Amino acid sequence: MKTLAMDAAGKLISSSYELDLYRPNIEDYLPSGSSINEPHGELRLRDLLDISPTLTEAAGAIVDDSFTRCFKSIPPEFWNWNIYLFPLWCFGVLVRYLILFPARVLILTIGWIIFLSSFIPVHLLLKGHDTLRRKLERLLVELICCFFVASWTGVVNYHGPRPSIRPKQVYVANHTSMIDFIVLQQMTAFAVIMQKHPGWVGLLQSTILESVGCIWFNRTEAKDREIVARKLRDRVQGADNNPLLIFPEGTCVNNHYTVMFKKGAFELGCMVCPIAIKYNKIFADAFWNSRKQSFTMHLLQLMTSWAVVCDVWYLEPQTLKPGETAIEFAERLYASALII
Amino acid sequence: MGNTSSMLTQYDIEEVQEHCKHAYRNGGGFILTDEFLTVPEFAVNPLSQRLLRMLNSLNFKEFVAFLSAFSPRVPLQQKIEFIFKLYDSDNNGKVTFHDMLDVLRDLTGQFISEQQREQVLTRVLEEAGYTKDSMLVLSDFVKILGSSSDLKMEVEVPVD
Numbered sequence: 317m318k319t320l321a322m323d324a325a326g327k328l329i330s331s332s333y334e335l336d337l338y339r340p341n342i343e344d345y346l347p348s349g350s351s352i353n354e355p356h357g358e359l360r361l362r363d364l365l366d367i368s369p370t371l372t373e374a375a376g377a378i379v380d381d382s383f384t385r386c387f388k389s390i391p392p393e394f395w396n397w398n399i400y401l402f403p404l405w406c407f408g409v410l411v412r413y414l415i416l417f418p419a420r421v422l423i424l425t426i427g428w429i430i431f432l433s434s435f436i437p438v439h440l441l442l443k444g445h446d447t448l449r450r451k452l453e454r455l456l457v458e459l460i461c462c463f464f465v466a467s468w469t470g471v472v473n474y475h476g477p478r479p480s481i482r483p484k485q486v487y488v489a490n491h492t493s494m495i496d497f498i499v500l501q502q503m504t505a506f507a508v509i510m511q512k513h514p515g516w517v518g519l520l521q522s523t524i525l526e527s528v529g530c531i532w533f534n535r536t537e538a539k540d541r542e543i544v545a546r547k548l549r550d551r552v553q554g555a556d557n558n559p560l561l562i563f564p565e566g567t568c569v570n571n572h573y574t575v576m577f578k579k580g581a582f583e584l585g586c587m588v589c590p591i592a593i594k595y596n597k598i599f600a601d602a603f604w605n606s607r608k609q610s611f612t613m614h615l616l617q618l619m620t621s622w623a624v625v626c627d628v629w630y631l632e633p634q635t636l637k638p639g640e641t642a643i644e645f646a647e648r649l650y651a652s653a654l655i656i
Numbered sequence: 657m658g659n660t661s662s663m664l665t666q667y668d669i670e671e672v673q674e675h676c677k678h679a680y681r682n683g684g685g686f687i688l689t690d691e692f693l694t695v696p697e698f699a700v701n702p703l704s705q706r707l708l709r710m711l712n713s714l715n716f717k718e719f720v721a722f723l724s725a726f727s728p729r730v731p732l733q734q735k736i737e738f739i740f741k742l743y744d745s746d747n748n749g750k751v752t753f754h755d756m757l758d759v760l761r762d763l764t765g766q767f768i769s770e771q772q773r774e775q776v777l778t779r780v781l782e783e784a785g786y787t788k789d790s791m792l793v794l795s796d797f798v799k800i801l802g803s804s805s806d807l808k809m810e811v812e813v814p815v816d
Contacts, residue, residue, distance in 0.1 A: 361784035362800050364777065367739060367759065368809040370703050375726045376811045377697035 412620050420467040420619045427463025431456055435524065453527040454505040454558065460524075461502040464495075469623040472499055476630030479504045479559050479589065485633065487561045489591040495618070496563070496593050499626060506561040507531065507551065516612070529558050561591075589633040596625040702762045706742055726811035732802055735809045740797045750791040753777065 435456050442449035465472065479487060487506065489496060497508055507529035531547050551560055618624060692708065693699050701707075711722065724730055725738035743751045743759055760773055768776075778788050784800065786792070792800075801807055 359776070359780060361780045361786075362803070364760065364780055365739070365743075365756070365797070365800060366807060367703065367742070367763070368735070368807055370701060370763065371707075371739070371742070372726065372809050372811060374698055374701040374703055374707055375723060377695050377701065378692055379723060379726075379811050380695075380697075 408622075412622065416469070416622075417620050420469070424463060424467040424619075427460055427467070431460040431463070439527065450527070457524065457528050458502060458505055461498045464498050465502050465624075468495075468618045468621070470499065471623055471625045472502070473627045474503060474630070475627065479506070479630065485559060485587040485589060487559055487589045487591055489561060489563055489593055495624070497561070499593065499628065500561065500591065501528075503628075505558050507558040508561045508563075531560075587633045587635050590631040592629045592631060594627050594629075596627075702765075703742070703759075706745070706759070706762065709745070710741065723811070726809055728810045732807060733798065735807060736798050736801050737794060738809075739801065740794050743797075750793055751797070752791050753781070753788050 435453065438449060438452045438456065442452070464470075489500065497506075500506060505528050508525070509531040529551070531551065692711070693704070698704055711719070725735050740751065741747075743755050745755060745758065757773060757777055760777060761770075764773065781788065781790065786796075
């Protein structure tokens with residue numbers, strides 16, 4: 317279904333919405349005084365009554381969800397049910413829980429102490445010196461992320477050119493778990509757009525992550541979308557903001573398939589730099605089923621695994637080709653991400 | 657999930673029903689529509705409330721029949737019927753100007769004013785040969801929507 321929007325001057329412009337495929341020429345049907353930028357065709361009764369894209373999306377959401385509930389995440393195969401491997405596995409459990417886990421908790425605690433004791437003074441004392449404060453906060457956030465990654469014995473291999481701070485660019489990455497963000501943040505400070513979570517994660521989000529310029533949204537608020545879209549647009553125009561990172565799948569996927577990217581990230585009119593993150597499942601299952609586990613449980617699970625091994629590929633930046641729609645652009649990037 | 661589409665056979669339906677019995681947390685075999693609202697993509701869809709009304713207290717077999725409108729193997733007529741039923745909120749077999757305005761409001765509510773909506777709808781209706789007071793029936797919908805074959809309303813059932 318096409319939607320019409322009012323821009324700041326009160327002129328009617330057509331804006332894209334979900335599976336919006338073409339824009340009608342509303343101009344002919346409204347009294348004088350309104351105009352639109354790109355007339356494409358004529359609006360007929362047929363176009364107004366055809367709500368099939370919206371319905372398809374809704375039905376798709378239901379079907380997808382039904383089948384996710386019934387055919388759940390791929391369970392690990394049991395490799396330790398025999399007389400030789402089972403004792404070894406038990407020994408491994410002991411090592412993981414009694415040796416590695418306390419060591420990691422210790423590392424993490426030290427990290428937090430250092431972080432908080434530097435962050436709070438910097439945040440409060442340098443209120444006047446914004447650029448310096450932001451630089452320091454950025455470094456500190458990168459630091460705490462390093463500590464986090466160390467606490468899971470994370471082994472991350474980075475491939476490709478590192479992200480840099482430039483206006484009019486946006487990063488997109490596939491999303492397996494909240495830790496994606498931490499893994500990427502360790503290398504460069506990003507501003508992310510995330511779902512606002514409850515609990516201590518939400519607290520973290522609103523205090524510390526605010527300083528790197530993250531944007532929050534609430535999925536269940538339909539109006540929220542517009543506000544967030546506007547914030548995104550403003551953010552990419554700014555030159556010295558942290559590069560913006562978007563997870564276009566909209567939800568955590570179990571890292572076996574990339575779900576079709578939602579097109580919002582591709583409509584901002586800037587260069588899109590894809591990042592592919594692939595976790596090695598042998599060491600730890602990084603998939604976070606946010607409906608089943610809270611983030612705390614997820615972190616604890618990671619901290620009692622052997623290691624988190626992943627590869628991060630920074631792929632070549634792409635721009636919207638002339639004549640391409642946002643959806644086609646998304647499809648093109650989706651295809652290139654699949655190759656990884 | 658893989659992406660091979662398939663039309664559910666009777667055997668599949670029964671198997672899936674077995675699997676899903678526990679997944680939908682209900683004792684009476686009825687789909688609880690509140691569960692759908694926990695799916696974020698569904699909750700933000702502007703037509704979600706209307707769909708929920710249609711889905712209210714369906715049992716599993718009826719639910720599958722409901723979804724069958726989205727199968728690629730189902731004729732266009734059935735899909736148009738689905739759309740008609742969505743518009744016809746009072747189920748009297750007729751879609752009035754107000755019915756159409758309601759759906760349009762759901763979809764465009766925050767973007768244009770009520771007055772503009774009415775204007776657009778009136779003009780478009782008149783151009784198609786109807787008036788503001790016409791009441792459209794299913795055959796009208798078939799005529800309007802069925803004329804071009806690019807009405808795409810298909811959902812792929814993920815089969816692993």
